[in-house]
Amino acid sequence: MSMLIPQAGDIPLPDPGPISAPYWQGCRAGVLRFQRCLDCGAPTHTPALLCAACTSMNLEWVDSSGLGEIYSWTRVWRPVTPAFITPYVPIIVTMEEGWSILSNLVGCEDDSVAIGQLVEVEFHHSGGPDDIWLPYFHHRSS
C-alpha cells in the first residue's frame, strides 16, 4: 500500500486553448468550472463550443460545487511515462451538477478506492509555462 499524492515530476501539462482558457483560469483561482447551456440548462465538459444536450452555442461558465462521486476507477502500475510515480489512481467523477470529469484520486491509500465514494476537488500547483493548477480529488465524508 502507498499513499496517493499529486504527481510532482515532469508530467505532460495542459496547453490551454481559447475554448478551455476559462477552465484553467478557474483552477488557478481555486474554482472548478464547467459550461452550462443558457437555453436548456444542461452541463458540458470537456470545454466545448456546443451544448452536449441540445447543440446550442449559448454556453456560460459556471462554478461547480467541487463535489462529486466516483463513477469508475483504475489503479495504474505501469506508468505511461517514467515521470509518473506508481501506483496512481485515475478516476471518473460524476459531479453534483451532472457532468463527468477525469482526474486522479489523492490523499488516501491506493487500495481504498471504490465506485460511489464521495469526493471533493483540490488543486495542485504543477506550474509550467501556463502556470497550471491541476484539479485532483480526495475523499469526503458527506
Next chain:
Amino acid sequence: MGHPFRDVAIVGVFNTKQARVLEGYDSQSIALEAALGAIADAGLEPRDIDGVVGGIASNFLYQSRIGPAWRSMSPLGIPAVIEGAMAIACGLANTVLIATGEAGSYRQHASTAPWTRPTNEFVAAYGMFTAAEFALMARRHMHMYGTTPESMAHVAATIRNNGHVNPQAVYSGRGPFTADDVLNSRMVADPFHLLDCAMTSEGGTALVLTHADRAGDLAKTPVHLLGGGTDHYGPSYQHPPVWDLGGVRRPDLVAGHVGRRAAEEAFAFAGLGPSDVDVCEFYDPFSFELIRQFEAYGFCAEGEGGDYVMSGVIEPGGRHPITTDGGTMSFSHGGASVQLFQRVIRGVQQLRGECISSQVANAEVAMCTGGGAGALFTDVLLLGKERP
C-alpha cells in the same frame, strides 16, 4: 435493389513477418512488402491496381507509377476496407489495394507506445493511456454486473493459446496459458494484468479487393463482404471514457455498447444474426473487451458476457471461437493501425480454409471487429463465402 457489396470480393490478403522488432525495416518498407504480398496472393500484378487506401497509398502510387488512380488515406482498419469496397461498388475503381505497416517507430519502451497516449489537455496529466482508458470501462461493467477478473483471464488465456499454436505469431510457443497464469501476471491497470493486455510489435499487412465478376478467375477463393458498419463517438483518449456517454438518439446506444448499432446494420445487410457467425475475429486490445463485444453485438444479454465467455463457446471447437490467430495479445499488434486490419485478414483466411493453426471447420461466416469501448469506437465487418 441488390446487396450493395454484391459486386465486391476480397481476393488477396497478406501479413508480413510480425516481430517485436523488425530489424532493417521502416514503416514504408514493411508496408510495401505487405502490399506486394497481397497482390501476389491474389494472382495479380501491381499494374492491375487502380485504387489505393491506407498508410502506404501515396508512396505506393508513386513508386509503382500506376497513377492516376483513386486514393483514400483512410487509415484505420475496417472503415478503410468498407471505403475500398464502396469505391468498387460505385465504379470509382476496379481493384483496390489496402496496405499499411509500422516498424521502427517504438523501440524505447520506457514510456507506453505513442499510439496509446495522444496528447490531450484533459487526460494526459492524469497518466492516461489505452490500458487505463479500457480499465475504466471494464471497472464500470464489473460494478454493474459483477463481471470477474477470472472471466477476463479466461478470454486472455484462450486468445494467447491460439497464438501459442500459431507458428506465425510473435508469441508462438510461449504457452500454453491458464487463467491463473493471467491472474498471476503483474498488474498494469487494475483490473488488467500484463497478460490481459495487447502487446507491442511491428509488421505490415495488406489486402486486395476487386470486382466480383473478375474474382472467380484469380488465384484464391473470393471472400465477400456481407455487411459492415462503424460506430464512433468522437476522438479516442481525449475525453473521459464514460460507459453512459451518448444515448441521445437511442437510450441503449451508449459508449459502453459501442458497436451495437454497427452490428445491427451489418447483420441487417447480411440477413443474418449472431447465431450464424462461425468465427468471431474480435479485436482484443484488452481481455474485457471481448466480454463487452459479445453483449454489444447481441450474442448474449447485457451483463451476461462474463458467464457467456465461460460457457465453452469461445475456445477452438466452440460455437463462436474467438481471435483465432492469437490477436493483438499473441499474434501481433503491428503498430498504430496494422492490427486493426488483421482481424479482417484472419477472417478471410478462415473462410478460405487456409489457416495453418486453429482452422474452424467449414467456416461460412466470419465476424471481424476493430476498436473498443475505451477508444469510443467499434467497427464491424461480416465476411462470407457466398456472394450476397
